Amino acid sequence: MNRKILCTKLEIKLILSIIFSFIIACTIFILLETIGESILDNHFSKNYFINNQKNTAISNFLKYVSDNKLKIDDKDKITEWVRKEKYVNLYIYKDNHLVYNSDINDATIYYGKTVENPLMPSGSLYEVKFGDTAAKMYMECFFQYKYYYIVSIFDGTIAFLSFILIMLIFIKRKTTYIGKLENELKILEGGNLNHEITISGKDELTSLAQGINEMRKSFIERLDSENKAYVANSELVTAMSHDLRTPLTALVGYLDIIEYKKYNTDESLRQYIHNSREKAYQIKYLSDKLFEYFTVFNTNADDLELETFDGNELLEQLVEEQIFILEDNGFNFKIVPCNTAFHIEVNLISIRRVFDNIFSNIIKYGDKRKPINIKYCIQDQLLTINIENKINNNLKAVSSTGIGLKTCKKIMEGHNGKIVAEKQNDIFSVEISLSIKS
Incomplete structure (x- = not known):
């Protein structure tokens, strides 16, 4: 299954926040480690801490030998003491022969071979009296390492907590935003559709908030x-x-x-x-x-089958169809055509219905003594058709539902156009606007 490693902006942000948190945590660890080691180095170099610890360890070992009456061959008990102390290495010599070495895991005793430590300074051997003989011992101490370990553990803990804290800050921001969106959705569920959804950030949560907000606006509309x-x-x-x-x-x-x-x-x-x-x-x-x-009104705009026509030819055809009817009913007319070539995309049946409605009203309510003015022109990629006539005031009062005009408005909305009808000083005018095809 092929799947992209980084699918979403939110995942990318999460990975970047992990990397950023890790870098900050490592920086904090290195900084604290440097400071801690510097303090310890300075502390150990200025006092007799190591010597005091070493003298204490030597005294404890001599006391341990004396209290337990150890013999020089009781290497297991000697090893037990060394392991308990942790931070010492012990060497025991008998007649310049190395008889015990705590560095060797099985505590092998070397006999018949002279082993001298060239690094061992003069006077660093200590007398130890076993139950069966006297011997010399040399002790190496590393007590300061314990404190370096403690500092490292402390520094690592602080760095890890810093990593967790930075991650929690990032996660908290997102969870707070999610909680806010949840509360705002509850407000919408309660019926308050005018409440704006908070949009913040540039990730999938932002897209989700924008989608909810657009859905809210669409629902209101x-x-x-x-x-x-x-x-x-x-x-x-x-x-x-x-x-x-x-x-x-x-x-x-x-x-x-x-x-x-x-x-x-x-x-x-x-x-x-x-x-x-x-x-x-x-x-x-x-x-x-x-x-x-x-x-x-039960037809969707998407259901209209639009066709492209030569604009001048189409308008000439539609107007001529109405002119014959107007002449038969005794009307005169004036036409100002458009001299610009253009194309228009319409549903012919629907547009013809608009013209039928307009001119049927003119025949019904118009004054035959005054001409009907028809003008159409192109301006800013928009076709404008103006139809104007005088109203016959001698007619008896006729009630109208305005159903024809409502039908025309709906048809024009389906063509992304509009129709405006006005009555002023006994003059009835209609303006039709339609976008022309580029």
Whole structure:
């Protein structure tokens, strides 16, 4: 199984912190060792500590021989004493023959051979009286080593504790951050989605915090969007129910008159039938608009199949389709086309639906005596389409749910564009903005 040794930034930081802690610990150990050895060297060179320890050890050995009445051949008991003392080497001579050497593991006694220690200074031999004979002994002492060992152990302990402390500081920082993230998640779980997640550092924990924060923001946006959609749909249903109830009530009334023959003449019958057909078509128009609205709002932007078109040709085609209808209804128009070549990526069916909605409203509410102004231009990689007409003030008051405009806005959002409709001084204007393809 192939696996990278360093997978994450957090692992790299952990390894670097171990290396850093080890270097600091080694530095502390070397520094303390140098200081400790210097102090011990200075101490041992200025006093008679070693000589005092050596004299004490010699006295203890002579007393040990005397108290136990040792003979010169009792090498096991002599070795036992040497091992107990730890920091001495003992040499025993008889007639200039080395008969005992504590440096030799099996304490072999050499007979028949003269062994003289050339390093042994004159007068460093001490008289020792065994139970069976007298002999000479020479003792080497290393009592100062005990203190060097103690200093080394102390220095090593301090260095190890320093290593652990530095590692704990690093780990504590991370665990504190993890604990903070845990507490902030509990705040989010409690419903306070406005609480910002703390983002610190540059590792996987930071990425995790950023991810949680982005998820929090997305969730807030989604809730806001759902609330707006809920309010809009509630308003729409309320308005549509009112708009549908009015013609439906009239239709039922007309049909009751026809069913129960409450009309007086055949002309009245034809009028009631005509009125019934008008109300039925009005109900059909409203239901079609409602169906169109829910179809658009239940379609995701990603589901739109976008195609690339020549911008001028597409707009010319869309406007010409509406011009025929406008002329049939007695409207005049002025067009200011765009002289810049460009391409645009749209869903043709959806964009045609936007134009149909806009111009159907113009036919319904526009003043035929004033021309409809249509202008489109390119600026900063953005196509802007302006449509403007005068409102007919002679029409009877007509209630509108605004469902067509809401549908257009949803379609434009799916194209990453926007549509803005304004009414000012009896002038109704619509501005459509779309990004052009580079």
